[in-house]
Amino acid sequence: MADQDAPKPVNPDNMDLADLRDEIDRLDGEILQLISRRAQCALKVAEVKMKAAPDTAVFYRPEREAQVLTRVMERNIGPLGNEDMARLFREIMSACLALEKPLEVAYLGPEGTFTQQAAVKHFGRWVHSKPMPAIDEVFREVEAGACTYGVVPVENSTEGVVNHTLDSFINSNLRICGEVELRIHHNLMAGPNTQRDKISRVYSHQQSLAQCRKWLDAHMPMAERIAVNSNAEAARRVHGEWNSAAIAGEMAAQLYDLDIIEHKIEDAPDNSTRFLIIGTQDVGVSGDDKTSVVVSMRNEPGALYHLLQPFSDHNVDMTRLETRPSPSGNWTYVFFIDFAGHVEDVNVRQALDEIRKKAVEVKVLGSYPKAVL
Structure with a gap:
C-alpha cells in the first residue's frame, strides 16, 4: 500500500514550463518537510545531551560534521557539484546546531x-x-x-x-x-568618491600587497603601496577617500560598499x-584526520634526523615541518609538525612514543579532520 501512495518519478524532458514549475513547487514542499524533521531531531539531540551531562554537554562535534559532509559529497549524483552540495548541507547543519546551542x-x-x-x-x-x-x-x-x-x-x-x-x-x-x-582572490576596489584616473595610493595588508606585486608593477607602478593591519581596514579607509584604492576580498567590498574595479589580481592563480x-576539546576520529605537534629537541648533532626517523619507521606521512626559535633560550629551536593520522591510530601512537624518548618535550596540539571544503 505504501508503494501505491509514493509519488511516481517524473521525466522533466516530457514536461512543459507550467508542469516543471508545479514539480518544483512539489519538491520544495518535500524539502521543507525534511529540513523541519531534521531540525526536530537536532532539538531532541540537544535534549538527550543535556540530560546525560547538564554541565558538560558538547553540542558541536567536528569529526561528526566532517563525516556528514564527506558522505554528502560521496553520495551526490549531480548536476550540482560536490562542493556546492556540501555547502548547502553546511548551512542546514549550521542552522540546526544553532537550535541546540x-x-x-x-x-x-x-x-x-x-x-x-x-x-x-x-x-x-x-x-x-x-x-x-x-x-x-x-x-x-x-x-x-x-x-x-x-x-x-x-x-x-x-x-x-x-x-x-x-x-x-x-x-x-x-x-x-x-x-x-x-x-x-584579491580584488582592486574603490569607493563612491574615488576618482579612478587619479588613484595615487593602494591600501592592503602587507601579505596581500606581496601576493599582488606583479599585477601592481604592471598596472599601477606609480601608486604608493601602504600596508595596514588588515584588508578590511584598507577597505574602510578607501570608502571616504578620493584618490585611493584597496586590495581585499569580496566580503569587504560588500561590507564597506565599494565597487570592484579589477577581479582576481593575485599573482598566483592557486593562491x-x-x-x-x-578550542578546548579533544576531537574524535573522523576517518581522514591530521595531527599537529610541537617538539623541543636537544641542541646536538643529528637531532633533526632522530626526530624524523620514527615517522618513516612507522609509515606516518609528515605533511609540514616548521622551525621556530624556542622561548626558553638563545639558539635553540622547536619544531612544528603536521602529519596524516590521529593520535588514536596505532602507528601514530608508536611514532610519538619513540619521539618522546629522544625529545625534551612533545606537545600534541590536536588531532582533527582534514578540511572537507
Whole structure:
C-alpha cells in the first residue's frame, strides 16, 4: 500500500514550463518537510545531551560534521557539484546546531577579513562571530571561555607560515579542532568618491600587497603601496577617500560598499590560505584526520634526523615541518609538525612514543579532520 501512495518519478524532458514549475513547487514542499524533521531531531539531540551531562554537554562535534559532509559529497549524483552540495548541507547543519546551542566564534578581525570568510565557510552563517584585533586576542578569548572556538590563519601558499599563530601555541593549552582551506582572490576596489584616473595610493595588508606585486608593477607602478593591519581596514579607509584604492576580498567590498574595479589580481592563480580552528576539546576520529605537534629537541648533532626517523619507521606521512626559535633560550629551536593520522591510530601512537624518548618535550596540539571544503 505504501508503494501505491509514493509519488511516481517524473521525466522533466516530457514536461512543459507550467508542469516543471508545479514539480518544483512539489519538491520544495518535500524539502521543507525534511529540513523541519531534521531540525526536530537536532532539538531532541540537544535534549538527550543535556540530560546525560547538564554541565558538560558538547553540542558541536567536528569529526561528526566532517563525516556528514564527506558522505554528502560521496553520495551526490549531480548536476550540482560536490562542493556546492556540501555547502548547502553546511548551512542546514549550521542552522540546526544553532537550535541546540549557538556557537560563539572569535576570529582575527575586523569584519570583512579572509579569516571571517574562513569562519563562515567552516561553521556556516548561523554562528555568533566576534572580531578580535590580534591573533593572541583570539587565543585569549577562547582560553577565557568567552568564545567556544577561534579561527586564526596559519599559512599561505605564496607567503608561507604565519609565525604569530605558531608562537601563540607554545604557551597555550588550546587544542586544534579543525582546519579550513580558503582560495584567496584579491580584488582592486574603490569607493563612491574615488576618482579612478587619479588613484595615487593602494591600501592592503602587507601579505596581500606581496601576493599582488606583479599585477601592481604592471598596472599601477606609480601608486604608493601602504600596508595596514588588515584588508578590511584598507577597505574602510578607501570608502571616504578620493584618490585611493584597496586590495581585499569580496566580503569587504560588500561590507564597506565599494565597487570592484579589477577581479582576481593575485599573482598566483592557486593562491590559498590555511586556517586553524582552536578550542578546548579533544576531537574524535573522523576517518581522514591530521595531527599537529610541537617538539623541543636537544641542541646536538643529528637531532633533526632522530626526530624524523620514527615517522618513516612507522609509515606516518609528515605533511609540514616548521622551525621556530624556542622561548626558553638563545639558539635553540622547536619544531612544528603536521602529519596524516590521529593520535588514536596505532602507528601514530608508536611514532610519538619513540619521539618522546629522544625529545625534551612533545606537545600534541590536536588531532582533527582534514578540511572537507
